[in-house]
Amino acid sequence: MGGTLALETDIPLAFNARICVLAACLLMASQASGYTMEQMCAQWSGEGYVGNPSNCRAWGYCRAQQLVSWNTCDDDLIFNPQTGKCSDPSTTICTTSANRTCTAAASPMYVADPLNCTQYCYCDGKGGLSYGNCGKGGVYQASTKSCVWGPACPQDTICRFMLSNIFVGDPENCGSYYNCVNGYGTSAKCADGLYYNVVNGLCQSTNPCTSSDNTNGNTGQFTVGYKNADICNITNFEDAEDVFLGNNTTAETYKYVSDFTTCYGFYFCSAENATGVWNQCPTGTQFNPKAAKCVSPASYACPYNRCGNVESTFMAALNTTCQSYTICSSGLTGTCPTTSRYYDEVNNICTTTKPDYTICGST
Missing domain, CATH: 2.170.140 (Antimicrobial Protein, Tachycitin; Chain A)
Known part of the structure; x- marks a missing residue:
């Protein structure tokens, strides 16, 4: 199947459904992207609206790489980041809560689970929500409504809350950029010897990412310079x-x-x-x-988000002596089997012996 795990078409038999309980729904509703509106504006040379990662009714407005205003949609409408408009919740996916989407959905649909990329959600069109799992090594790709082989989460880019058909800087790789289309980002680089400048949205020969070059105009927090x-x-x-x-x-x-x-x-x-x-x-x-x-x-033993700036699926959880790990795509915590209780993040394995790393000694 070319690396794609197709979803079953017979919805009741497609997965072991479990109805969303209150605690899980509340947790999903509180889930936010790893980027703030300020950070999104800082990576965009254009002007326009962005979604608020903590509230699917809310929006911000970017100008000159700054967040200049923000507000919420009227009458309980959902903000659609890809069109930059407030839309009917029965036809618009809430990017921060699958529960909210399914409660309002007027017809059956699949949506991504904002809390866990290895899962997908099915809205029955009557307010109900149930879950499916992509299995070991699989992640859900909302753009194709199918499971694909991981480890990267297709929805987890800065484009999720930005307009469609724009170019924005890659916050994790200065000098590179994303092509945002319908909420999904295709990572790209300029031609050899050229670097993407988030100020003008163009590729240039001078590198705007060096610490010695502080005239590149980047103004967003956590942007180099x-x-x-x-x-x-x-x-x-x-x-x-x-x-x-x-x-x-x-x-x-x-x-x-x-x-x-x-x-x-x-x-x-x-x-x-x-x-x-x-x-x-x-x-x-x-x-x-x-x-x-x-x-x-x-x-x-860094006290902040240990998944940042690393290309790892899992990272040892702080203050657990490496007996727990963080799933970087979702922020959830996992544990190794009791027979091999320690997680070795350097070699990405569960082991019987506690690794001799500083992170494993933190308490």
């Missing part, structure tokens, strides 16, 4: 570790300060009370403020 006038205050600067280059025993005059939000971001502080410039670690690494450098995630 973003400036923060307060982050390098006396307390943060003094608490930050000294930076030593090579074999030098004399510390540099500058320091790196955590952004206190992501596991991979930090600010370059040229001096105490200077304006901090945000930068990020290379993909696959995270910033360890105690070492003032980017390191393997396993060697530092």
